[in-house]
Amino acid sequence: MSTALATMETFDSFLQQELKKDLLRFTTAGSVDDGKSTLIGRLLHDAKGVYEDQLASVKKSKVNRSNGLIDFSLLTDGLRAEREQGITIDVAYRYFATARRRFIIADTPGHEQYTRNMATGASTANLAIILVDATKGLLPQTRRHSYIASLLGIPNVVAAINKMDLVDYREDVFSRLGQDFQELAAQLGIPTAICIPVSATEGDNIVDPSGKTPWYEGPTLLEYLETVPVHEAASVESLRFPVQLVIRPDSTFRGFAGQIVEGQVRVGDPIVALPSGKSTNVRSIVTFDGNLDFAGRGESVTLELADEIDISRGDMLVSPPKQPTASTSFAATLVWMSEKPLVVGQSYLAKHTTRSVKARVTDVRHRVNVNTLAHEAAVDLEMNSIAVVDVETSQPLLFDLYERSRSTGSFILIDPISNATVAAGMILEVGSGSTTPARHLDSRRVDSSESVTAVEKFERHGHGPALFLLPGAEIEAAERALFAAGFETIVLRGDLLRREHFFQVFELLYSAGFVVLAAADAMDTKIRREIQQERAERTVFDVSSGADELSSSELNLRVLTNARSLRLGTHAEKGE
Amino acid sequence: MSQITTEEIESRDRGDAGLLVSAAHAARLSHLRKLEAESIYILREAVAEFSHPVMMYSIGKDSSVMLRLAQKAFHPGKIPFPLLHIDTSYKFPEMIAFRDAHAKEVGAQLIVHRNEKALQAGANPFTLGTQKCCGLLKTKSLLDALTEGGFNAAFGGARRDEEKSRAKERIYSFRDSHGQWDPKNQRPELWNLFNSRIDKSESIRVFPLSNWTELDVWLYILAESIPIVPLYYAKEREVVLRNGSLVVIHDRSELQFGEEARLVKCRMRSLGCVPCTGAIRSEADTLPKIIEEMISFRRSERENRAIDHDEEGSMELKKREGYF
Numbered sequence: 049m050s051t052a053l054a055t056m057e058t059f060d061s062f063l064q065q066e067l068k069k070d071l072l073r074f075t076t077a078g079s080v081d082d083g084k085s086t087l088i089g090r091l092l093h094d095a096k097g098v099y100e101d102q103l104a105s106v107k108k109s110k111v112n113r114s115n116g117l118i119d120f121s122l123l124t125d126g127l128r129a130e131r132e133q134g135i136t137i138d139v140a141y142r143y144f145a146t147a148r149r150r151f152i153i154a155d156t157p158g159h160e161q162y163t164r165n166m167a168t169g170a171s172t173a174n175l176a177i178i179l180v181d182a183t184k185g186l187l188p189q190t191r192r193h194s195y196i197a198s199l200l201g202i203p204n205v206v207a208a209i210n211k212m213d214l215v216d217y218r219e220d221v222f223s224r225l226g227q228d229f230q231e232l233a234a235q236l237g238i239p240t241a242i243c244i245p246v247s248a249t250e251g252d253n254i255v256d257p258s259g260k261t262p263w264y265e266g267p268t269l270l271e272y273l274e275t276v277p278v279h280e281a282a283s284v285e286s287l288r289f290p291v292q293l294v295i296r297p298d299s300t301f302r303g304f305a306g307q308i309v310e311g312q313v314r315v316g317d318p319i320v321a322l323p324s325g326k327s328t329n330v331r332s333i334v335t336f337d338g339n340l341d342f343a344g345r346g347e348s349v350t351l352e353l354a355d356e357i358d359i360s361r362g363d364m365l366v367s368p369p370k371q372p373t374a375s376t377s378f379a380a381t382l383v384w385m386s387e388k389p390l391v392v393g394q395s396y397l398a399k400h401t402t403r404s405v406k407a408r409v410t411d412v413r414h415r416v417n418v419n420t421l422a423h424e425a426a427v428d429l430e431m432n433s434i435a436v437v438d439v440e441t442s443q444p445l446l447f448d449l450y451e452r453s454r455s456t457g458s459f460i461l462i463d464p465i466s467n468a469t470v471a472a473g474m475i476l477e478v479g480s481g482s483t484t485p486a487r488h489l490d491s492r493r494v495d496s497s498e499s500v501t502a503v504e505k506f507e508r509h510g511h512g513p514a515l516f517l518l519p520g521a522e523i524e525a526a527e528r529a530l531f532a533a534g535f536e537t538i539v540l541r542g543d544l545l546r547r548e549h550f551f552q553v554f555e556l557l558y559s560a561g562f563v564v565l566a567a568a569d570a571m572d573t574k575i576r577r578e579i580q581q582e583r584a585e586r587t588v589f590d591v592s593s594g595a596d597e598l599s600s601s602e603l604n605l606r607v608l609t610n611a612r613s614l615r616l617g618t619h620a621e622k623g624e
Numbered sequence: 625m626s627q628i629t630t631e632e633i634e635s636r637d638r639g640d641a642g643l644l645v646s647a648a649h650a651a652r653l654s655h656l657r658k659l660e661a662e663s664i665y666i667l668r669e670a671v672a673e674f675s676h677p678v679m680m681y682s683i684g685k686d687s688s689v690m691l692r693l694a695q696k697a698f699h700p701g702k703i704p705f706p707l708l709h710i711d712t713s714y715k716f717p718e719m720i721a722f723r724d725a726h727a728k729e730v731g732a733q734l735i736v737h738r739n740e741k742a743l744q745a746g747a748n749p750f751t752l753g754t755q756k757c758c759g760l761l762k763t764k765s766l767l768d769a770l771t772e773g774g775f776n777a778a779f780g781g782a783r784r785d786e787e788k789s790r791a792k793e794r795i796y797s798f799r800d801s802h803g804q805w806d807p808k809n810q811r812p813e814l815w816n817l818f819n820s821r822i823d824k825s826e827s828i829r830v831f832p833l834s835n836w837t838e839l840d841v842w843l844y845i846l847a848e849s850i851p852i853v854p855l856y857y858a859k860e861r862e863v864v865l866r867n868g869s870l871v872v873i874h875d876r877s878e879l880q881f882g883e884e885a886r887l888v889k890c891r892m893r894s895l896g897c898v899p900c901t902g903a904i905r906s907e908a909d910t911l912p913k914i915i916e917e918m919i920s921f922r923r924s925e926r927e928n929r930a931i932d933h934d935e936e937g938s939m940e941l942k943k944r945e946g947y948f
Contacts, residue, residue, distance in 0.1 A: 070655055172816075347661055
């Protein structure tokens with residue numbers, strides 16, 4: 049920056065330049081030994097972002113893990129515990145500027161147990177730098193970091209192929225890794241991906257082009273960061289204005305304060321208040337610095353409306369065409385962030401824009417293996433798992449899909465008991481909604497004289513009936529899992545399992561749409577044989593055979609996987 | 625941002641903030657406007673979600689910026705929370721005068737809190753050391769003031785670029801019932817979705833300026849004509865050289881054995897307590913000069929604050945105990 053000033057003729061022109069600078073937020077990811085902290089330290093140092101006295105305190109520090117004079121990683125590792133362990137344990141934010149741009153770095157750790165931190169850093173980033181160790185090539189971590197970057201919608205990913213000094217700056221090493229990385233980026237659908245050969249410890253291609261890589265003609269890392277477009281293309285072009293609070297200093301003024309997260313607004317524009325659906329016009333756009341005729345994406349303003357309609361925090365003002373979806377059910381990708389695993393069916397709080405509602409996960413469709421990207425069956429989610437789930441909320445959320453808007457497509461889940469933030473969610477698709485009773489009653493005209501059919505009962509439950517045969521010892525846990533997943537369940541026990549009228553009771557429950565559970569080991573063998581014969585006409589799952597080798601959670605997984613086919617609506621049709 | 629026409633940009637060139645606005649609206653939001661919008665969003669979120677918010681007002685330049693942002697966030701309404709100043713009794717007299725005048729001007733309620741018990745017992749940094757003195761007169765005093773006022777959210781003007789441990793702190797920083805920060809157990813903070821859920825006696829420290837740098841703060845003060853304490857401007861002041869810092873002397877009685885005061889043109893880069901805040905030699909007696917000096921600086925602003933240097937990682941220790 050001092051050089052920037054030196055080239056500046058007057059303070060005024062310097063000031064004009066400072067005030068025009070834009071802002072790039074980027075995140076960095078790498079494995080423990082990839083040299084990520086060293087890279088950032090080098091970037092800050094070489095970009096003159098490091099002040100002399102901070103350097104002095106690093107030189108004084110007791111630990112120095114590098115061989116050189118200055119351990120650049122100590123410039124970025126913040127906390128005492130980290131300094132002792134030599135690893136970065138949390139998201140740290142760094143700030144620097146060049147003559148062209150202001151930067152915010154979200155520096156996140158690379159090791160496996162901290163997927164949540166990378167997701168956190170990535171959520172506000174426009175660009176991700178992924179460190180690749182040239183001596184090791186693309187590791188599972190590289191795949192994981194790239195996947196998380198793509199999942200959180202980062203449009204621009206840079207692979208910094210580091211430690212080029214250790215491979216003698218060979219072009220073929222770089223080309224091979226670059227090709228591997230481009231394939232990965234294409235597979236993940238990352239819009240812009242580039243590779244840069246660097247050495248963080250030596251400073252090659254970080255700020256200035258390196259003489260040791262004459263075969264490389266692309267930009268240095270800093271050149272790229274300074275020139276890459278920062279503004280995400282707006283795919284939602286109409287207004288999204290979540291109301292934060294109502295400002296009402298006296299009886300003459302009533303304004304709605306908030307930030308324009310998508311689109312734009314002009315005085316006189318027609319707007320619709322959601323969820324009420326009432327329409328009016330924008331009377332004025334109020335700010336401390338005077339009223340505006342127009343305000344765009346990202347601005348915090350206060351809107352006065354032409355008509356008095358009932359609007360409060362959590363409502364959204366939108367433009368009439370292309371409104372967001374209002375729904376209580378949707379599918380989303382979740383990043384689980386709590387040591388306490390997800391409990392399907394349990395009530396959480398969802399915070400989405402300025403709206404907080406009760407929410408529950410009704411089904412885990414699949415978990416994503418972050419190293420292989422394979423889809424795996426799962427019942428619950430552990431810390432750092434990523435999964436596609438179905439969510440239902442107590443009140444409708446007003447949303448766009450995450451791929452269209454990071455603002456109106458994202459939410460967090462909060463545990464109402466511990467108050468911990470347990471998950472980050474990205475909305476993938478609008479839900480089938482087949483499990484909300486009110487909607488079924490609305491959606492068809494029911495002739496009151498007609499008798500209620502079995503199908504109608506199934507639809508209200510959201511699933512068809514079935515019989516599960518289970519080991520007696522596992523039956524309660526299985527019922528709990530099914531019940532939590534939203535199924536209507538009932539357990540048949542005791543003498544009933546050995547009498548002929550078992551079938552009468554079973555038929556009644558079955559026709560009412562229940563998921564019936566029975567202990568196979570307590571059942572009369574004759575009844576059991578008859579059930580086997582019924583299998584063609586009734587949905588029967590015998591989960592008792594071979595169950596000895598399964599753990600309880602594996603057994604529950606099998607039960608839930610079977611039960612999934614009972615659900616009505618899109619999932620069953622998709623044959624999942 | 626999609627199409628904004630030249631007319632629209634011009635129509636927004638207003639007198640009061642003309643400098644910033646005209647430069648900023650080259651078709652999109654400049655970094656300062658983005659930071660401003662983000663800070664206003666944070667202030668509004670906290671006011672909407674907490675029953676008893678309060679703003680920590682330290683009289684420094686960051687507090688001045690935060691206060692202006694609060695005026696903007698709730699305009700045309702008044703600032704909907706009181707300002708709280710933790711007075712150690714060791715503050716510069718110029719700071720106290722500025723505080724009283726400025727709070728009155730913006731029409732905000734001002735609460736001043738001192739740890740009278742510790743002061744009566746003679747708490748001072750010379751005999752107790754800075755760690756213990758800060759603990760009693762700042763941290764303890766702050767926690768007492770928050771408890772007495774029943775405040776469950778406290779805005780602070782801290783920036784992440786100030787110090788290493790602050791770089792890792794959330795915008796909503798959760799504190800337990802003792803006001804303590806646990807760096808290993810912070811809530812993940814994604815997008816701009818802040819988790820405001822707390823139990824009784826727990827609280828959240830809210831940092832609307834988290835993403836601002838020192839230069840941003842000065843540029844904003846200049847562009848918005850925000851008043852600041854005169855100590856930031858260079859002038860000839862009586863000082864002594866103590867432990868490598870220039871310490872401003874208001875009264876001969878502050879001189880230690882063998883010390884001699886002399887006149888030096890100097891200014892404060894950040895404001896704290898008189899004994900623990902050093903001045904820097906400077907010719908910068910106007911805002912542009914301060915900014916020019918800042919940019920050519922190769923030394924970070926907290927260097928002159930003794931409390932960060934008493935032990936490696938000392939700010940982290942103070943924060944764990946409840947300090948801002």
